[in-house]
Amino acid sequence: MAHCARLFRFSGNRIWLALLAGLWAGHSNADEVVHLDSAAVKPTPFQVRVAQQSxxxxxxxxxxxxxxxxxxxxxxxxxxxxxxxxxxxxxxxxDRDVWPERLSSWGYVVLVVDSFSTRGVHDTCNGLLADRVYDAYGALDFLSKSSFVDSSCIALMGFSAGGITTLEAEQLGGAERLMDRKFKAAIAYYPICSTANGDMAVPTLILVGELDDWSLAKKCRDMMAKRSGKGSPVSLEVYQGARHAFDAPEFKAPVEAYGHRVEYDAAAAEKSFSDVRAFLKQAFGG
Structure with missing residues (x-):
């Protein structure tokens, strides 16, 4: 496996959503606001053949x-x-501050993709935004053209609904096969695993809480048991006693959202950080 360049060189539902978004909207450690295009939605080979026939x-x-x-x-x-x-x-x-600061301290460039603001979307907690798969690949294209990024070593990482998108973006034979550029690895924090079959195009790490009542650990275990074995290795880490968003410090005071409990867990969070760092090091050949 090729090594990445300079790897690790440096060490009420709507009410609470609005409060959190407003609280942190102007409080960022991000270096730069950028603008990018989501990837173009390409027709599948089957769609092309059908169109040509007509x-x-x-x-x-x-x-x-x-x-x-x-x-x-x-x-x-x-x-x-x-x-x-x-x-x-x-x-x-x-998303905006904590993880970018952590990952950049490990030696990574981080691009947080805002899938909502330019679309006028407030939240998708009662559904999914399918176009986010193309947002991920648009971000990949953006980073690949940046001189300070090793284009052969870019991973995709998502949280909750973003974790679902991560699995969808890298599911073997799915959208990834239509894209010219490819991710090197994928990390999904507490996704709903029932939406995926578990066969992934790149090495993938899935992290969930044992007591998560939104993204059920059982569904992820079921997915792992039903995997065909095709594609790249997939690892599942289940953290005992942890709930949804266990890595997010803004939920040190537990919150009930859409009928689910959201709560930070320091022990699970720290263990997951260690697991993520080790996974990235291995995936990037460090």
């Missing part, structure tokens, strides 16, 4: 302009990088 020509649907938050380690690079996808409540403190 004398039609299908075109890709242009991407959507998005906002992003870019954080870089000190130095010129090129550095390995992480595309980070937020949860159903939008970009919160854990």
């Amino acid at each position: 004398g039609q020509k299908l075109k890709s649907v242009p991407g959507t302009l998005l906002n992003g938050y870019l954080t870089r380690p000190l130095g010129e690079g090129p550095f390995p990088a992480i595309v980070l996808l937020h949860g159903c409540a939008g970009v919160l403190h854990n």
Whole structure:
């Protein structure tokens, strides 16, 4: 496995959502606000064949302009990088500040993708935004063209709904097969695993809490048991006693959201950070 350049060089539902979003909207450690396009939606080979048979020509649907938050380690690079996808409540403190600071201290460039603001979306906690898969690949393209990024070493990382998108983006034979650029690895924090079959195109780490009543650990264990074995290795870590968003310090005071308990767990959080760092090091050949 090729090594990445300069790896680790440096060490009421709507009410609470609105309060959290407003609390952190102007409080960021991100180095730079950037603008990027989501990837164009390409027709599948099957759709192309059907269209050709009827004398039609299908075109890709242009991407959507998005906002992003870019954080870089000190130095010129090129550095390995992480595309980070937020949860159903939008970009919160854990996404915008905490994880970018942590990952950049490990030597990674971090691009947090805001899938909501330019679309006028407030939250998707009662559903999913399918286009977020193309947001992830648009961010990959953006980073791959940056001189300070090692384009061969970019991972995708998502939380909750962003974790679901991460699994969807890297599911073997899915959207990833239509994309010119590929991620190197994927990390999904507390996704709903019943939406995926578990066969992944890249090495994947899934992290869930044993007591999570929103993203059930059982569903992830079931998914792992039903995997065909095709594709890349997939690892599942289940943290005892932990609930949804166990890594997010803004939930030190537990919150009830959409009928589910959201709560920070320091022990599970610290263990997951160690697991993520080790996984990235292995995936990037460090």
